[in-house]
Amino acid sequence: MGWAALGRRAGGGGRLSPILSLSLASLTSSLLLTVLCILTLAFTLATIVSAEDIFEEGKSDKEILDNLLLATRYDKRLLPPVQGTLTVNVSVLLLSLASPDESSLKYEVEFLLQQQWYDPRLRYSNRSRYEFLNAIHHHNDIWLPDTYFIMHGDFKDPLIPVHFALRIYRNGTVNYLMRRHLILSCQGRLNIFPFDDPLCSFAIESISYEQTAITYVWKNDEDTLRKSPSLTTLNAYLIQNQTITCPIKASWRADGQLIVDYEDEYDDFGDSKCSLCQRRFEEQGNYSCLKVDLIFTRDRAFYFTTVFIPGIILVTSSFITFWLEWNAVPARVMIGVTTMLNFFTTSNGFRSTLPVVSNLTAMNVWDGVCMCFIYASLLEFVCVNYVGRKRPLHNVVYRPGENPVTQRLPAVLSRIGIILASPLLFLTDKSRRCLQMRHLHSVKKGEKKREGSATATGGGGASGGASGGPNEIVTCTNCGPNPCTHTATNGCAAEVRKKEPPHPIRVAKTIDVIARITFPAAYFVFLTFFFIHYKGVS
Template sequence: MIVPALVLITILLQAVTCSSIKINFREKEKEVLDQILGPGRYDARIRPSGVNGTDGPAIVRVNLFVRSIATISDIKMEYSVQLTFREQWLDERLKFNDFGGKLKYLTLTESNRVWMPDLFFANEKEGHTHNIIMPNVYIRIFPYGSVLYSIRISLTLSCPMNLKLYPLDRQTCSLRMASYGWTTNDLVFLWKEGDPVQVVKNLHLPRFTLEKFLTDYCNSKTNTGEYSCLKVDLLFKREFSYYLIQIYIPCCMLVIVSWVSFWLDQGAVPARVSLGVTTLLTMATQTSGINASLPPVSYTKAIDVWTGVCLTFVFGALLEFALVNYASRSDMHRENMKKQRRQCELEHAASMDATSDLIDTDSNAAFAMKPLVRHPGDPMSLEKVRQCEIHMQQARPNCCKSWLSKFPTRSKRIDVISRITFPLVFAVFNVIYWSTYLFREDSEES
């Protein structure tokens, strides 16, 4: 009975001792790192082997997470983006024992400890990494030798734009990533399967909307070989509501205000001149402000057509007043001439009446009397009838002429015609403008 009791006590003591001993896997991580990355064991200068340990090119799969897009500059033709950039490849030299799944992966913060792909951003202007509070970068090594590299970076990238349809345009900005030194015989970049590019949900852009994005390949060949390249095309649509409120509606208002001059009296010279000059200067200032926010390009933009035509309408209203002023002075001169002619006719008629009273009535008997009424068959009477009929046909009332005849002076007629012509032509221009550029926008989108 004593021996079984001692055996039972011994077993219980061993169980308690074993349960009190816990394996510190953090220490195991250090041992594994020293084992796979120790001196003489791993050389970061040598690239990994190809698929299945062959001598083929190393395959690096890339994916992105777009955190924010800060600015899209039209005048500099660039955009700023902040993203999380990830690369993943297989390096069989980094395999290790995971202790039955206890070590899921090893984490490094120094990228120079392992081999890294020499990827660079081909259309980068400026860029920097983030180091607050610690460097935003990590390297994870998985038990089967897979390496995951992740870093947060901010980039300013060039984006060549075609502004022919500005501000009714869409712009495509690219993000290009390529190998700098390794050719496709040694290194190949591929997009990660599934969802290689992700965009934050609450992405807000000034004056733009991100419609969609496409991934593609852009391998380049030079005299030193072919290099692997990846690209992301971001399609941005410009928000038109901002330009409608800031440009189009104010320009329409300036054009309409310039038409007020047509309703003022011809004699209100200071009012009409000040109105025309003010609207012309305001329109010119508006045009200069628009051009200051855009790069100088050699082609005509949609906004140039709009501002140019609006400026022409405002200038035309000012010229219309110059024509009205000239016509008004002509009307005054013609009216004075008519008054002088009437005065001369009255004076001449008075002198003729005084002279006729002095003529002797007997002298009239020496002249032959002419008949006062001609016979119906007289050719002279028929000719006069034809002339009267032709005159009546030519003098038939015309609606436009009869309406314009209500305004006796030419200056007033010019104002009345301008009140109708200017709005009508501007309306026709709007129909042609919007149908043309909206149709071109839809065709380019399709």
């Protein structure tokens, strides 16, 4: 009979009732929705089957990635949909270290930066023959962390345009590898150069995602950097490195005023650590940060062979003049002036390569003290030459090889009755006549003194004149220059005269003898203090 007949019976005039019309409309809508759902499910199943077919048929990784990165299923502007915070594992592999020269504070560091995270949208079938997909040509279509470097320095442009690698594994793990070449301006203590250990630091941070969205962690909790088996170094001597999270948090207000936690502003050595640290912006948020510290040292052998050992040789060469004769003017002048000029040339040539600083450095101390020793040895020669050329008092004759003890020995022995051979037997005629004239002069002086002592009461004057001090020599005026053959009290008139001053040549030689001991000893003390002090400070 049909719906029309029912409608005619119910309506009685060929018209459908309103209730029946609504029922028909709702039924039609339900049928349409059911058909749409079935079509959508069929399309989805067809897509999955098609994808599985592509993976199983061994299509290229580029085709698989094209399928995975369809705009309908992947949006690179969105973070990977993971529970909680997205964790980015970071590791660094050192490739090369270099410095322009030994005294520079700029170091070139080349390394591989590996970042690894999980993106469930990029999982693919395990039945594929690919262990990982090479996504180097799809890097513009995949979400990547916006990592940037905080450092004192610049980037060095890569020689090749492609300097990264991008791999996607079956479980959705993404491995992003970048090759970076940094030129870092390091922190060194030039006041103790070359005994300082420069510190180079750089940090990595997310520029737009807060710590609640992305967290950077060191892969496998590594506390040091990994070194490549083919690591090359040039004038860069790495002694220590560490990988840490940025320890300091600084707060920046909207108006630019900085609020710093002063308890953690400085490290154990008193150096500021806020240059490369985790920054927390009050309005923008808090960001995850990782830091790398590289501690270098200087090549001690280079500085010893270039600066210290040549300086020690030049200074000790200036001490050779103390063992030469006082009147060897050409030799002593040549040694003194040559060592001074050579030291000036060596030190100025080396200091021209050092950075200029205003405070006193270890190299200034070294150059200044060494130059003082060389100049002092030259002044010692001038003093010795001046003293040796002075005219002796009372025309004292200098007899090389004698000393005051041997000169007084004949007179002392004659007083106790021991007769020695006359020293006049071993003198030339000219020297003998000179001594005889001096003897006659002393006899005349003795007669004048005896005439003056006759006016004195008693024998006090004679006894007082005969008793000399330790610096007086008693001579017999009756026996002449020959040794006395009698005792001192055998009626021989005695004359007391003062000890003659030392000859200027003897004074000059004495100065040389003293300098032979004091100069090397003082320089050895300086060397010991210099190396122990500055090495201990470093």
